[in-house]
Amino acid sequence: MSEDGCQAAPNRNPINTSMNVNQPQKPVHTKTPIQILHEFGIKTGNLPVYTMEKAEGEAHQPSFIFNVKIEDVCCSGHGSSKKAAKHRAAEGALSLLQINMGSAACPAIKAESNGVAGEPNDHPNSVGILQELALQRGWRLPEYSVLMEAGPPHRREFTVTCRMESLSETAAGNSKKAGKKAAADKMIAKLQSLSGCGEITWTPKPSIRLEELRTSTAEKISLLRRSPLSIPNTDYIQMMSELAAEQNFEVAYFNIDELTVNGQYQCLVELSTVPVTVCHGTGISCGNAQNDAAHSALQYVKVMASIN
Template sequence: MSKERFTAAPKRGSEKTVTARGSPGLNEMHTTNVSKTPIQLLHEFGTKTNNSPVYTLEKAEGQPHNPSFTFRVTIGEISCSGDGPSKKIAKHKAAESALNVLRGDATLNLPMTEPIKQDVSKPPAKQAQENPIGSLQELAVQKGWRLPEYFVSQEAGPAHKREFTLSCRVESFVETGSGTSKKVAKKIAAEKLLAKLRSIPTENLNSSVKKEIVNNAGCTWDNLKKSSGEKINLLKKSPLSIPNTDYVKMLTEVAEEQGIRVSYLDIGELSANGQFQCLAELSTNPVTVCHGTGLICGNAHNDAAHNALQYLKIMAGKK
């Protein structure tokens, strides 16, 4: 009597695909359970390969009503990032990107059918948020104005909790923004200035810009030499060597009298001897740019203003 061989049927829900070599891999996660998120799937893969994923918060910026987070996940030699309006969504997208890299072959069809849900207590983010920095630049180009200029006007707070204040200028219009990073402050300043420009009637806006252009165009070295202004004549006689002088204020007074616009641009890198660096730009014709350094940002501004005054004094006194 022949013996028949029977094979027990696998229990329902226990099916899984094993890699050809018998080692754990992404194919092992191609199960009938299709309700897992990318974070869970990546965690399972990391557990089976003894290489757990590590998540790192890279950025947290934006306004309170419209935050933006960036997470980076590292698993083995693979590192991917994800952005989102919440930390959960950013981690979800980072894990999803890592899984896409690990899958490699799209035919593996790794299940990711449970979408991440946004917090219903918060209004959903707009599908296409306006980029105020780009929009402001486009507006300047359309109007034929000079491109927007940004400069750090203040840095405060301890090293682990810095507060930056940036100024944004387009022609004679200026707005400031503050944030925990220069990028956030820059965006807020651009957003405020863009809103301000859009609120001004076109005729008034064009008239104001034209008036400033005419004033600046007339600020030449020849005009400075011939100027009878009180401030410029005092500058010609000043030794510019008195200790503790507020040269920023002095330069502002001379500039206002002569119709010159002054802006300060902080340089991100320290000087060779570890001091802060700054550029003072004067809207003369041609433009004047002077460098300054100092132990703190304010000292660098004062030094740049001092150098700018020395230059104006020499040019205004030339015969």
């Protein structure tokens, strides 16, 4: 095998027709063992976890051993680079899981192993994936909340928010379960986007606890403590953005489609503090509603930051 692990392992069991030995030789392995195992983990809700067991050898001839664990399978791989060792570990796991590296339908194996019908391959268990990811990384578990319900009884639509660490994503579905899954799908896509690849490597920023604001002497929080929040035409959105940048938390605005009984627009603002802060705002336009929501959040943070 080449060092990057892209070639298939030699076939040690020519009688086993599942290995596709009778097919014409052609470059069918367009994905590496790591990629195939990761896709298996995505579809089954159990992402593989790699750990380096040993690094030894001289600088010009290093040697690495990596372990991979997925479901109840553990495998080790040895190589002259970390990448090669991970590829060999993934290759061993694929072999134990009886996954053909040229097969696209391999994740169906898990459904048969426990006698329970699995989800179709194009509908991965994103809710389970997020929960497993949080447990593996030591993150707070994902939180889901229904922002709103709309539509007639026979065509209800549920808008659900998924929160994970400092991130949040919102999606809609024709049931709470469908909305929850759609939000989880978007969260996984965001994590992959922030990682820059299919393998999630994103690391959350430390979240600010509300009680920590009481002892902060930074410029923006000090200005908030002594400033009245009743000056007309103030850009509270900008004020909140500057405070968030200083105190290291995220701000997200969610426009609500349904108008108030008075015909005004509605908006929710969410701060990724610990605990999470959510405030409501209304206005004659979406922009006004967002500004009002930011104003409400600033008032709340001011109170929390001023308590002795």
